[in-house]
Amino acid sequence: MIDKKKLQKLQDTMAEALDMAFIAVDYRGRPVVEYSGFTDFCCRMRERPCSRDLCFQCDAHGGLHATITGEPYIYRCHAGLVDFAVPLILDGQYLGSLLGGQLELTDTEQDLQPLLPQTTDWRSDPELIEASGRVHRISYEKLKASISLVRDTMQGLLEDSRRGAVQANLERRIQELMEERANRANFQETVAGSQFGLIQDYLGGDFFFYVLNVLSCLAYREKAEETERAVCDFAAMMRYVTENADSNFVPLGEELGYIASYLQLQKRRLEGRLQYDIQVPEKYYGVLCLFMMIQPMVENALRYAVEPSEEGGSISIRAHEEGELLVLTVSDNGTGMRKEQIEAILRQRSGKHGKSRNYLTNINQRLKNIFGKRCGLVIRSKDDGFPGTEIQVRIPLRNEETLE
Incomplete structure (x- = not known):
């Protein structure tokens, strides 16, 4: 949908102009391009096994919160820094999120809640303490203005990409139909076969997770909090299983994350x-x-x-x-x-x-x-x-x- 080279260039430019870190992720929270403007502090945190998984969990949960509301979401990560997630939604379909931040606020009265119940005690590490002192500080109002600019810029990129994708897809479909028509006498059978192929393409693993996102959004709008949390837990379990189905070994932290979601569902059942x-x-x-x-x-x-x-x-x-x-x-x-x-x-x-x-x-x-x-x-x-x-x-x- 989006040219990765264009996305990377835009992400790098925003990081340089706004003095913030950025990373675009898909609907599962996985990066689709390289990191831009990451602080030394966060790079070190993501190198440590004990905190790396919590960083990834913040990425995934931040994007999910933004998706549910359809608006940018500002939060504190497990290490206490201020981050935000901008949902990337086109024609009602959630494509992923642009995650940004790695900041400190100059407004001490702003009380942002941490995204995860777990926190990381990094203040006993001299190198991390020194790196945290170089984190960029910004006012809350300037942060909101920057997020608004980022959202509008990304929406423009999505619209441009959509127009290009529609044109390319149209040309491809015309070519396919012409090739099919040359091999088949009945044009109607060609169209029907093409439509059936499209349905098969959409009913894959990605469609499964998309449906879970839709159910989560509906539960949020209907204020069915328990249903929303149950869908999120089930989605987390399915992501873990599908992404590691071919793996014999996984990090213990990921296995425990799966078990926590599993026990939450069992607790509701019982x-x-x-x-x-x-x-x-x-x-x-x-x-x-x-x-x-x-x-x-x-x-x-x-x-x-x-x-x-x-x-x-x-x-x-x-x-x-x-x-x-x-x-x-x-x-x-x-x-x-x-x-x-x-x-x-x-x-x-x-x-x-x-x-x-x-x-x-x-x-x-x-x-x-x-x-x-x-x-x-x-x-x-x-x-x-x-x-x-x-x-x-x-x-x-x-x-x-x-x-x-």
Whole structure:
């Protein structure tokens, strides 16, 4: 839709003229061009595994907020800097967002709320403190005027691109129809076949996420807050699954983000009978783990500890270090597992197709095959003096070389 070279040039020019950082992202929050005018502070933050994922989450959520309202959205990122998102909407279709900012305000009375509940404690790092002192400062009124200018400029680029795309598409369709007509005697069949092809093109993965965006916008306009949040959680889950479907390993921070959305949906389904908390230090977010490693442990707690009880139950996710290993723990307060059940899970072997019917068994075997016997699952329950069931998964803290 938009010529990336034109977009990059315009983005670079705005960054230079306004002394702000900019990056254009698609509807999933992924950059479509290179960064423009990024501060040294934010470049350093995005190099750190413990804060990089939070930066990306701010990018995605900022764009989503702007999309829901259809207006620019100003917010504070997890590090406390002022950012904004300008939605890129053409003919009612959300294309993405232009994210900008990395600023401090001179107006101390302006109380902008942080976008994420998590914050990053960077003030213990001398290099980051020094870099933060070079961040550009601006008044709130000048910021709003700059955002208005950016929005009008981007809208102009969209309109120009649309006109060019329409003309190019028209010429392409005419050429295609002429070629089809030369091969087919019936022109009506050609048009019908062409229209069917267009429908197939639109009903792809992008269309799926577009529908979720539409549902989210409708829920916002109808003030159905719970529905809006549920759609956003489901969209986050689907993005994670579709983007990592071909991956064996993912950063732990991304896996935990998926689990948080999954538990939020389960909490709504169980109507408050589920309580959960995730307390994993950010310093572990960059550790690589198996894709969809945590969900079977959470599902086990839901199925046997929460759902059977009229009062419901709780699930807790924690992490700590033991030497060179990261120990991630999923625990519940249910009735527990019998010793023979635990032994069956840990001792079971794969069948002739290489997989067991029990997902916990599969995870245990895969981890041991990849990282050795010291890794895998440890399951404890009431026979070990625990109030419910505790499943630990042990993986190396630094495993990049092994995975290579």
